[in-house]
Amino acid sequence: MFEYAPAPESRAVVDINPSYGLFIDGAFVDPADGASFKTINPASEEVLSEIAEAGPADVDRAVAAARAAYDKVWSRMPGRDRAKYLYRIARIIQERGRELAVLESLDNGKPIRESRDVDIPLVAAHFFYYAGWADKLAHAGFGPAPKPLGVAAQVIPWNFPLLMLAWKIAPALAAGNTVVLKPAETTPLTALLFAEICQQADLPPGVVNIVTGAGETGRALVEHDGVDKIAFTGSTEVGKAIARAVAGSRKKVTLELGGKAANVIFEDAPIDQAVEGIVNGIFFNQGHVCCAGSRLLVQESVYEPVLASLKRRMARLRVGDPLDKNTDIGAINSAAQLERIRALSDIGGEEGAERWSPPCELPDNGFWFAPTIFTGVTQAHRIAREEIFGPVLSVLTFRTPAEAVEKANNTPYGLSAGVWTDKGSRILWMADRLRAGVVWANTFNKFDPSSPFGGYKESGYGREGGRHGLEAYLDV
Amino acid sequence: MSDARVAVRKTYKLFIGGKFPRSESGRSYVAQEANVALASRKDVRDAVVAARAAVKGWSGATAYNRGQILYRVAEMLEGRRDQFIALGLPAAEVDEAIDRWVWYAGWSDKITQVYGGANPVAGPYFNLSSPEPTGVVGLVPPPSFLGLVSVVAPAIVTGNTVVALAAKDAPLAAVTLAEVLATSDLPGGVVNILTGDPAETAPWLAAHMDVNAIDLAGITDPTLAASLEEAAAGNLKRVVRAPLTTPDWSADPGLTRMTAFLETKTVWHPKGI
Numbered sequence: 001m002f003e004y005a006p007a008p009e010s011r012a013v014v015d016i017n018p019s020y021g022l023f024i025d026g027a028f029v030d031p032a033d034g035a036s037f038k039t040i041n042p043a044s045e046e047v048l049s050e051i052a053e054a055g056p057a058d059v060d061r062a063v064a065a066a067r068a069a070y071d072k073v074w075s076r077m078p079g080r081d082r083a084k085y086l087y088r089i090a091r092i093i094q095e096r097g098r099e100l101a102v103l104e105s106l107d108n109g110k111p112i113r114e115s116r117d118v119d120i121p122l123v124a125a126h127f128f129y130y131a132g133w134a135d136k137l138a139h140a141g142f143g144p145a146p147k148p149l150g151v152a153a154q155v156i157p158w159n160f161p162l163l164m165l166a167w168k169i170a171p172a173l174a175a176g177n178t179v180v181l182k183p184a185e186t187t188p189l190t191a192l193l194f195a196e197i198c199q200q201a202d203l204p205p206g207v208v209n210i211v212t213g214a215g216e217t218g219r220a221l222v223e224h225d226g227v228d229k230i231a232f233t234g235s236t237e238v239g240k241a242i243a244r245a246v247a248g249s250r251k252k253v254t255l256e257l258g259g260k261a262a263n264v265i266f267e268d269a270p271i272d273q274a275v276e277g278i279v280n281g282i283f284f285n286q287g288h289v290c291c292a293g294s295r296l297l298v299q300e301s302v303y304e305p306v307l308a309s310l311k312r313r314m315a316r317l318r319v320g321d322p323l324d325k326n327t328d329i330g331a332i333n334s335a336a337q338l339e340r341i342r343a344l345s346d347i348g349g350e351e352g353a354e355r356w357s358p359p360c361e362l363p364d365n366g367f368w369f370a371p372t373i374f375t376g377v378t379q380a381h382r383i384a385r386e387e388i389f390g391p392v393l394s395v396l397t398f399r400t401p402a403e404a405v406e407k408a409n410n411t412p413y414g415l416s417a418g419v420w421t422d423k424g425s426r427i428l429w430m431a432d433r434l435r436a437g438v439v440w441a442n443t444f445n446k447f448d449p450s451s452p453f454g455g456y457k458e459s460g461y462g463r464e465g466g467r468h469g470l471e472a473y474l475d476v
Numbered sequence: 477m478s479d480a481r482v483a484v485r486k487t488y489k490l491f492i493g494g495k496f497p498r499s500e501s502g503r504s505y506v507a508q509e510a511n512v513a514l515a516s517r518k519d520v521r522d523a524v525v526a527a528r529a530a531v532k533g534w535s536g537a538t539a540y541n542r543g544q545i546l547y548r549v550a551e552m553l554e555g556r557r558d559q560f561i562a563l564g565l566p567a568a569e570v571d572e573a574i575d576r577w578v579w580y581a582g583w584s585d586k587i588t589q590v591y592g593g594a595n596p597v598a599g600p601y602f603n604l605s606s607p608e609p610t611g612v613v614g615l616v617p618p619p620s621f622l623g624l625v626s627v628v629a630p631a632i633v634t635g636n637t638v639v640a641l642a643a644k645d646a647p648l649a650a651v652t653l654a655e656v657l658a659t660s661d662l663p664g665g666v667v668n669i670l671t672g673d674p675a676e677t678a679p680w681l682a683a684h685m686d687v688n689a690i691d692l693a694g695i696t697d698p699t700l701a702a703s704l705e706e707a708a709a710g711n712l713k714r715v716v717r718a719p720l721t722t723p724d725w726s727a728d729p730g731l732t733r734m735t736a737f738l739e740t741k742t743v744w745h746p747k748g749i
Contacts (some may be wrong), residue, residue: 230481243709441745448597
């Protein structure tokens with residue numbers, strides 16, 4: 001085991017205001033009733049800032065601003081000019097990348113290595129990609145003159161705060177819509193910095209509006225009569241509630257929901273690479289990933305060596321300070337999420353699965369959970385069926401490819417899946433049969449703005465990314 | 477004593493799993509001067525079971541094979557043209573419906589290229605998106621024959637299987653279509669057609685947890701449409717909403733009725749030596 005000296009990224013690069021208002025019609029404003037909540041650093045429980053909580057009156061105001069901007073400015077602007085605003089935003093994100101990465105790690109708890117090397121570069125790439133579509137919509141395959149929808153209500157989760165914002169705002173604006181976006185209540189800071197970036201880019205007021213708050217704010221937004229489109233990323237439970245709430249309306253809806261992905265390891269897979277893929281699949285971003293490979297399916301013949309290698313690898317994962325550049329696993333995003341992970345893990349033990357974590361020193365303050373695997377898991381166990389959304393892996397075995405497919409698909413979810421094998425024909429055979437929107441073969445957790453992402457079944461509907469991602473924001 | 481021949485009258489029955497059963501409830505009703513089976517909740521469930529059982533074979537068939545079978549359906553429709561006209565349908569509508577069927581048949585091996593493709597990701601990866609059928613689709617078709625064909629054909633051409641609830645007052649063309657399908661090499665269960673009252677059966681179909689999607693094309697009551705959408709949210713069915721105004725089924729249908737029941741699957745693989 002190597003010894004590492006701490007290598008902390010400086011937080012001097014970010015300047016967090018003691019409080020933030022709502023971003024409506026191009027300016028930061030106070031909420032009508034003055035309500036607010038605190039956002040904390042989950043690695044230390046230190047309060048980072050006081051955030052305005054939007055009530056129904058504020059949501060009204062934001063939707064009205066978005067409508068006015070849509071009618072008077074954005075829907076009339078030539079695509080090439082919309083494109084240039086999006087390119088500006090992409091460039092500012094690149095220029096302020098380190099600041100955004102540090103702020104994301106502070107507010108979310110994810111390792112700086114990940115916010116710096118994955119999240120923020122993908123955010124910039126997403127705006128850059130969709131900027132180019134803004135003046136090419138006639139060639140996107142949706143007819144000669146596809147129309148935008150109007151005002152988009154967008155509600156995003158806390159696991160990839162700025163990346164989910166980019167997935168929502170970039171295609172919406174490229175297609176000619178205006179937006180009201182609600183970030184998650186535990187991770188509002190990068191969205192508010194993004195609001196400043198919109199000001200810096202001289203984006204016309206009202207095109208992007210950010211309303212902070214919790215579930216009630218989100219509900220007021222998606223149920224608002226003035227919105228034409230709802231884009232939601234979050235739990236399947238809330239996704240179903242939204243689908244019910246919009247019944248009978250003409251609002252167009254896309255939903256990116258939960259997952260319980262199978263990561264299937266065949267006996268001919270290169271074990272070391274597969275183990276890296278397993279670790280990346282479930283421990284990336286503390287397992288706060290809707291497409292996490294949370295069910296490991298190992299072919300029986302290689303179960304022992306895979307498990308031994310996995311445990312060896314897990315013992316070398318470094319859990320701790322998110323701002324330390326050596327950190328592999330950061331803080332759990334909130335006390336509530338930590339509680340949920342603990343509760344489901346306890347149930348895993350009670351239901352008879354065997355729990356293992358490497359020896360792991362956790363900081364005293366903040367929310368932490370050691371990387372954990374469960375062996376002896378059956379398909380009936382709750383830890384094999386329910387999304388834990390934490391660094392917890394359930395290990396199951398299979399004998400034949402048909403059994404692997406059967407078990408992999410035995411879930412109401414269908415967001416992603418992984419396959420590890422050296423045999424090309426088997427990869428394609430598996431890829432055909434896995435009922436999931438993304439199949440990673442001999443890799444895992446890869447994302448790209450040009451690559452459509454989204455689920456089958458109860459993982460939701462609609463795609464984000466690529467040409468497909470435009471469809472969600474066009475009247476087609 | 478008259479020389480006139482006594483006609484053989486037909487009972488119009490359900491079409492489930494390639495067979496023509498009566499309703500398990502034993503109920504029937506009179507529509508278009510004929511006796512027609514009145515489907516029940518259990519008939520809906522039996523039809524969904526048949527549709528689910530047919531998914532593997534139909535979605536796994538080659539696109540060429542599905543196209544061939546759908547074209548065969550059009551040939552059989554053409555042969556029975558007069559039978560549809562004898563039900564009182566305008567000849568022009570029957571012709572248009574047959575042509576619409578031919579149009580969709582040809583999409584089986586083209587939609588994948590038009591709706592999917594390679595993605596130029598920023599890294600050494602093969603990355604391909606392809607449309608796949610969503611599974612079992614519940615259909616509430618409009619009463620017109622052209623409308624019926626315009627919702628059934630796009631759902632099945634891509635590999636889905638369907639349960640269709642024929643319009644209450646105009647079920648005969650739907651059952652006649654079933655008779656065409658039964659003699660066209662279409663595997664049993666790919667299309668299941670229930671006659672009766674969609675206002676009674678659609679709620680069960682919309683709430684069924686083994687149905688992946690629903691098309692409300694024939695629902696005209698907004699309250700019923702909203703309640704069906706709400707029921708469909710139980711397992712997040714893909715929903716094509718009820719139209720606000722009566723659609724012009726003779727217009728260019730575009731791709732949306734196919735793409736509404738397609739899932740996009742994206743496969744990644746590293747490149748290397």
